Amino acid sequence: MTKIYLAEDQKMLNTALATLLGLEDDLDVIGTATDGNTALSEIVLKKPDVAILDIEMPKLSGLDVAQQIDVLKLTTKVIILTTFAKASYFEQAVDAHVNGYLLKDNPTDQLVQTIREVLDGKTVFSPELVTSILSAEKNPLTKREIDVLKEIKTGKNSKEIAKAVFLSDGTVRNYISSILSKTGTSSRIEALNIAEKNKWI
Amino acid sequence: MTKIYLAEDQKMLNTALATLLGLEDDLDVIGTATDGNTALSEIVLKKPDVAILDIEMPKLSGLDVAQQIDVLKLTTKVIILTTFAKASYFEQAVDAHVNGYLLKDNPTDQLVQTIREVLDGKTVFSPELVTSILSAEKNPLTKREIDVLKEIKTGKNSKEIAKAVFLSDGTVRNYISSILSKTGTSSRIEALNIAEKNKWI
DNA sequence: TCTATAATGTGACAAATGTCATATTAAGTC
DNA sequence: GACTTAATATGACATTTGTCACATTATAGA
Incomplete structure (x- = not known):
């Protein structure tokens, strides 16, 4: 049984995803949070196999949580789940060695599939994300x-x-x-x- | 069997809610859309019992769709589901005679319960919404x-x-x-x- | 009917904003 | 070693922004 932790501050999505993932018979949602602080401490305690992290959350962002997971060398795989295809977010995520980066503009199937691929040792980035970042105007500002x-x-x-x-x-x-x-x-x-x-x- | 139509432009939430609502044995999700235009024409065609509408969607906002449903005197009950506790949105929703107004900062249970109450003929507004609007600074601008x-x-x-x-x-x-x-x-x-x-x- | 308030306008003034030319230093690249 | 760019600075200037005093008209409320 794969242990999943879910951090997402919008409760509607949080509860919906927790329920849905729980329906998969090999996945077990062992905890959820709506802020980054809670998420980090529970992840440290409960050592889930996979943590799904929203970026924009109160107190501590999902990217901060991901970075801490990396620094602490936890075995938990990290999937960032966000609305934002923003180059700087993506770079931070890569720096924190996340295992997946998925946009909320994907259906839930995609999330489930990403979880499976990440568990298989793959690293998964939303194709739309990559497209969006490559096609984005490069920041000319110093x-x-x-x-x-x-x-x-x-x-x-x-x-x-x-x-x-x-x-x-x-x-x-x-x-x-x-x-x-x-x-x-x-x-x-x-x-x-x-x-x-x-x-x- | 109650026929539900769901309009929500964020696919992750759209698919998650569609699946979840479909699991309820008295509810049947007969269609979903990720933009307002599609939603409106399908609602007109398929005459669902309840339409759940996000506000900020491409092409036509959920409020516009709600207004059209009102103007066309469809029997479809309307629930607005949004992130925003914004007074002007709420006022427009009331003007369009919506049957429910729920914030995404509520768990999915709440949505299911709201659907049931609306079907019972009740009108349901998120308590946090009302609080938030009452406690909001009144707009002093002309x-x-x-x-x-x-x-x-x-x-x-x-x-x-x-x-x-x-x-x-x-x-x-x-x-x-x-x-x-x-x-x-x-x-x-x-x-x-x-x-x-x-x-x- | 009196009284606010909103909507609209002018003119004058001080302060902030944005432009430009010019300069120095440090760091990185060919 | 020459060249470019970033980071920093100053001074001068034109334009824009924001303030204030004052004025007119229309409208809604007491």
Whole structure:
């Protein structure tokens, strides 16, 4: 009997998947959580064979949980299950040596199949994910520009951003100018819209 | 046998719920869709007893589908199933005379129970939804201010907004000034953040 | 009927934003 | 070793943004 742990913060999906997976006669859902902290501690305790982790959860993200599982060298196989085909998420997942990365835009069959393949020792990435990442506009922003853009998102003005990232006000404005030119926009909000659409931040 | 139609654009949840509901021996899932258009035409054709509708779907929103069902005076009972406890969504749902409004932050049992209650002729609104709406900050913005704020969101500058909403540039800036004061902010981005947090736009 | 409030406008002003030219230093690449 | 890019900075400038005072008209409520 394969022991499954499921971490997913949307209860409707959490309970639905727990029930469905439990119906498979070789799978046993030994626990579920709706936040990352609970998930991590229970996974450490209960040592499931497979952990299915949503990314965006309260307290600790599924990627953080995956990373901890990797660091602690647990034998638990990890499958990330998320809505987001975002390059930076995917990279983090690969860094954490996850065994699978599946989008919620797949039917449940696919999840069951992924579980089986992962148990077989395979590593499984959603084909749509790979397509989506390969076809995505490559992020042209530098690290610091991304830092600045994230501060912009919170609504800070130039001076506040400067304080937050330890730069001069002028430098921040230069970075913003550069962000605008790279995104082909002429205001902070437009730049944010473009960057979010392309999943650069 | 109660005929259920399910419209939900996230395939993982769509398939999971379809399977689960199908397991109930008095319920029969006669069709599913991942967009509003398909849902509406199939509902018109197949006349299910209950339609479960997600709100944010491609082509036609669940609220639009609900409204059409109401206008066409179909006997199909409608349950809105959504992530969003947003006052304006709820109001639209009430206007469309839906029979239930359930948040995805509920377990599947709740959905099954809601289906049964709706079939019994009851009208069911998620308690968390009601709480959330009652405890929500009431939107202090006027209609025109909301119009302007929506334009701000697209990244337009004052002149462009003025054109878009047929106002003078000065008036737009006055409205923005008023929006900022009502939201207690000092920039467009902050105002957007507050308005989105409070689900005013 | 009086009184808010919404919707709309103008003009003036200070502050913030965005652009540009220019510069230094460090790191990485051919 | 030359070249490019990133990271950082300054100063000057034009434009945009946000504030404020003030004004008109329409409408809804007490």
